[in-house]
Amino acid sequence: MLALSLDMGGTHIGCAVVRDRAILASSSLASEGAGSLASLLPTIEQELRRLLAESHASASECEGLAMGLPSVVDVRTGQIHSNFKKYEDATQLDLAGWCRTTFGVPLRMENDARMALLGEQYAGAAQGFGNVVMITLGTGIGGAAMILGRLLRGAHAQAACLGGHLPINFQGRPCICGGIGCAEAEAGGWSIPGIVREWPGFAESALARLPHINFYSLFTAAADGDRVAIEVRQRCLEVWAADAVALVNAYDPEIVVMGGGVMNSASVIIPFVQDHVTKHAWGAWGKPQVRAAALGNRAALLGAVPLLEEVL
Amino acid sequence: MLALSLDMGGTHIGCAVVRDRAILASSSLASEGAGSLASLLPTIEQELRRLLAESHASASECEGLAMGLPSVVDVRTGQIHSNFKKYEDATQLDLAGWCRTTFGVPLRMENDARMALLGEQYAGAAQGFGNVVMITLGTGIGGAAMILGRLLRGAHAQAACLGGHLPINFQGRPCICGGIGCAEAEAGGWSIPGIVREWPGFAESALARLPHINFYSLFTAAADGDRVAIEVRQRCLEVWAADAVALVNAYDPEIVVMGGGVMNSASVIIPFVQDHVTKHAWGAWGKPQVRAAALGNRAALLGAVPLLEEVL
Numbered sequence: 001m002l003a004l005s006l007d008m009g010g011t012h013i014g015c016a017v018v019r020d021r022a023i024l025a026s027s028s029l030a031s032e033g034a035g036s037l038a039s040l041l042p043t044i045e046q047e048l049r050r051l052l053a054e055s056h057a058s059a060s061e062c063e064g065l066a067m068g069l070p071s072v073v074d075v076r077t078g079q080i081h082s083n084f085k086k087y088e089d090a091t092q093l094d095l096a097g098w099c100r101t102t103f104g105v106p107l108r109m110e111n112d113a114r115m116a117l118l119g120e121q122y123a124g125a126a127q128g129f130g131n132v133v134m135i136t137l138g139t140g141i142g143g144a145a146m147i148l149g150r151l152l153r154g155a156h157a158q159a160a161c162l163g164g165h166l167p168i169n170f171q172g173r174p175c176i177c178g179g180i181g182c183a184e185a186e187a188g189g190w191s192i193p194g195i196v197r198e199w200p201g202f203a204e205s206a207l208a209r210l211p212h213i214n215f216y217s218l219f220t221a222a223a224d225g226d227r228v229a230i231e232v233r234q235r236c237l238e239v240w241a242a243d244a245v246a247l248v249n250a251y252d253p254e255i256v257v258m259g260g261g262v263m264n265s266a267s268v269i270i271p272f273v274q275d276h277v278t279k280h281a282w283g284a285w286g287k288p289q290v291r292a293a294a295l296g297n298r299a300a301l302l303g304a305v306p307l308l309e310e311v312l
Numbered sequence: 313m314l315a316l317s318l319d320m321g322g323t324h325i326g327c328a329v330v331r332d333r334a335i336l337a338s339s340s341l342a343s344e345g346a347g348s349l350a351s352l353l354p355t356i357e358q359e360l361r362r363l364l365a366e367s368h369a370s371a372s373e374c375e376g377l378a379m380g381l382p383s384v385v386d387v388r389t390g391q392i393h394s395n396f397k398k399y400e401d402a403t404q405l406d407l408a409g410w411c412r413t414t415f416g417v418p419l420r421m422e423n424d425a426r427m428a429l430l431g432e433q434y435a436g437a438a439q440g441f442g443n444v445v446m447i448t449l450g451t452g453i454g455g456a457a458m459i460l461g462r463l464l465r466g467a468h469a470q471a472a473c474l475g476g477h478l479p480i481n482f483q484g485r486p487c488i489c490g491g492i493g494c495a496e497a498e499a500g501g502w503s504i505p506g507i508v509r510e511w512p513g514f515a516e517s518a519l520a521r522l523p524h525i526n527f528y529s530l531f532t533a534a535a536d537g538d539r540v541a542i543e544v545r546q547r548c549l550e551v552w553a554a555d556a557v558a559l560v561n562a563y564d565p566e567i568v569v570m571g572g573g574v575m576n577s578a579s580v581i582i583p584f585v586q587d588h589v590t591k592h593a594w595g596a597w598g599k600p601q602v603r604a605a606a607l608g609n610r611a612a613l614l615g616a617v618p619l620l621e622e623v624l
Contacts, residue, residue: 072596081596131467147466154459154564155443156597162561165594168482170498170554179557179592186482242482245491249474250562252466280491282477284384284393285468 002057004048004065004103005304007112007297010086010139013040015047016301017055017062021123023298024055037087045102059103066108066304067095068115070140074157075110076312081157108307111161113142114151116259116293118303121146124294125257133163133253133288135244137215137260139189140164145251151310152251160251164188168242183246187239189215189262192232199228215262237269241276248281248288259293266292314369316360316377316415317616319424319609322398322451325352327359328613329367329374333435335610336367349399357414371415378420378616379407380427382452386469387422388624393469420619423473425454426463428571428605430615433458436606437569445475445565445600447556449527449572451501452476457563463622464563472563476500480554495558499551501527501574504544511540527574549581553588560593560600571605578604 007014009031016026029047034040052059069090072082080091099107110118117126117134126132130149136142143163145152152160164184165177172181173191185191193213196202205228206221207213218236221229244256256277258269274290281287293299319326321343328338341359346352364371381402384394392403411419422430429438429446438444442461448454455475457464464472476496477489484493485503497503505525508514517540518533519525530548533541556568568589570581586602593599605611 072594082594147464147471152459152464155566156564156595158594158596159459159562159564162594165561166478166558167480167554167592168493170480170550177594179561179594180554181480238482242479242492246478246558249477249491250471252468252471254467280479282384282394282470282474282489282491283468284470 001305001309002062003304003308004052004059004062004105005301006044006065006067007115007300008067008069008087009112010070013044014297014301015044015051016304017048017051017057018302018304020305021302023301024057025051026298026301027051031086034087036089038089038093040087041098048103059105062103062105064106064108064308065099065103066110066115066307068112068300068303069109070112070142072156072158072161073109073111075108075153075307076157078107078109080109110303110307111142111144111157112136112300113161113163114144114153115300115303115307116142117144117146117151117257118306119295119299119301120257120259120293122306123302124299125291126255129253129255131251131253131255133244133247133251133256134293135163135240135247135256135258137189137240137258137262141184141188141243143247145247145253147251163243163247166243166246166250168239168246183239183243187236192218192236195235196228196232199232201228205229215265219262219265219268233268237272240269241273244273244277244290245281248277248283253288256288256290257293258290259296259299263292313617313621314374315616315620316371316374316417317613318356318377318379319427319612320379320381320399321424322382325356326609326613327356327363328616329360329363329369330614330616332617333614335613336369337363338610338613339363343398346399348401350401350405352399353410360415371417374415374417376418376420376620377411377415378422378427378619380422380424380612380615382424382454384470384473385421385423387420387465387619388469390419390421392421422615422619423454423456423469424448424612425473425475426456427615427619428454428611429456429458429463429569430618431607431611431613432569432571432605434618435614436611437603438567441565441567443563443565443567445556445559445563445568446605447475447552447559447568447570449501449552449570449574453496453500453555455559457559457565459563475555475559478555478558478562480551480558495551495555499548504530504548507547508540508544511544513540517541527577531574531577531580545580549584552581553585556585556589556602557593560589560595565600568600568602569605570602571608571611575604
């Protein structure tokens, strides 16, 4: 199957033409500074047409366009349910109409972590497994679950895609979602700078001399022996591991796939989370494997074909 | 539909003959001190026969026997998966064979919180809702979820029935399940005595003069103004509310039903949890209602008919 695929990220939009498990052509558009999604649609159209030409394919050969969004999205109705701060007009646009008019194909929209799970299950780390939990560690923490071969979506499309918003610290930090002590508030990309700056001894840490604190600088400083970085990294690992246990106990998977940019430190993260899950999660049948995502930022793009093939 | 129903509790076994939404006859057998489930089967048989006679019904008129167990149970295979400490022989017995031989009807076994959810959805607080989370506050904390009219069970029958084993305090108390900071370890019936005894000022509390500390004595002392009891009760409310938020964000229900003996204090618990869920759970579509269970200890017994009717 040939398909168009878009991954609407916070700072970049991934664009691709895919055939089954292969990306024929892809690119990344900077989206920062764009006031609205409507203003970006002509650029997206132009880019997808360029990628189709590069793939020696035409839109009419595509089965559809799959779009991943960092949002609660109901693929069954085509509605975007939650605030999508990056593009506040997204909930108002007739994107299906735009897609039909522009490319002559149907549109399916889905939460980006669900798309990434589909991609990893179809072509990546979770191939062969029908019961999968996906955790994406980024600015936020995304989640998705597949049970008996089907994505879990729930009545209002918010089941299983809020894996970063399970409270794992009930008297903990306020979350941007309005929750308290969500995994994302305790160890998501956006919460790390605040946590590091409040840490005892921060002023003496190498991190205090950096203009930006993020997962990369945290893990780098920890590898260099910085005490504060080591302690905060340890706390992140414990939060992620607790979140993994919560998701295992909630959804009963055979495999947990962890993705996101910080997984360039997979050699630190995966053994810790695997050990924690093996020791602390339920599983009379056995304990789930914990694996790093195999597809990097291509996972959601490669979710296009299974999403378009799904009988909803 | 006529059915036999058993609710295998920790200290008592609920026995009933039910017709649709009505209990025709019921009783409670003490089970403490029984060394094995096998040794109890003749008593259970005798009791169910007595209840059938009281109902002017015969076993052959029943569609089956539904049995709720405080355990991870796979209704599809009839297997009991997790340790069931009360009756260690339960996993070894051919209960389906016993049921067929004794009453001439099929057996369906299910986790007791799932049975209670079915009962409340069929005949109690969740009637008319297809998306339901059930939380049972007892010695442990039970959970169950129904999504789009179907119980969620997962690949190994442990999805959604471990609502008390989501870690809501990632650096918290060890749980009997092997987890860390599970809701049950932080505010389940079995953990309350330990938490109270460690509380600052315990020696001066009215609770220090009681032979047994449980939810009842905790809530009674709190109502009498005991400072330690008020503080521990507040902490329990926060744990249960965080667990409710976790389950709402995990399963996307329209209603959360809370059951268990401590719900005789529903007037304290329900408003607190409702307020917390409304403020802190996701729900672009709206926020779920939080309601006290309506059926008390009859909920699981009344789950018999929907369980036996379910197309698995």
